[in-house]
Amino acid sequence: MTDAGSPAGDVYDWYQRGLQLLTNRDPAAAATLLTRALQAEPGSRSLLEALGRAQYDAGRFREAIGTFSELASCNPADDYAQFGLGLAASRAGDLDLAAEHLALAVAMRPDRAHYARALRGVRARRTAESA
Structure with missing residues (x-):
């Protein structure tokens, strides 16, 4: 310092x-x-x-949501920003927000298998929680 x-x-x-x-x-x-x-x-x-x-x-998932949201607002077509936002939201327990942004990431980069795996996991958790 x-x-x-x-x-x-x-x-x-x-x-x-x-x-x-x-x-x-x-x-x-x-x-x-x-x-x-x-x-x-x-x-x-x-x-x-x-x-x-x-x-x-x-x-610090809530903080990460804010940071990745700001990053995504700078460039909504940034697949990594959408992915990071989705992962942070998932870990914070906001599965609807997570699914929305992970779906965007998958749509932008369908070649990224880990994006699709994360989206499937969030959708499965939402289904299990609503059952």
Whole structure:
């Protein structure tokens, strides 16, 4: 940290360190650093995606929903944003929101088998809960 309380380096350095923290399985620290980077560069799609991943991996699913929602609003055709939003919503227990966004991700990228598996899982959970 610098004297002003900011991490050393610039926003790109923070982004790179955040990704490294994710790789090293420290998503909570990554989320903290990436949040700081996003405050310095609001609306950065790369930062939003990395932050959403960090929040999800840290079990902060409601925060991840917000971050992936913002990412999807920047580009509704971003299949990964839709997928991340769907996964976070699923883990947060909002199966209707999850199914909606996972279906969008599958429609955009039918070649991604893990998108389709996630959608099938959410639909099965909804069916089981309504039975």
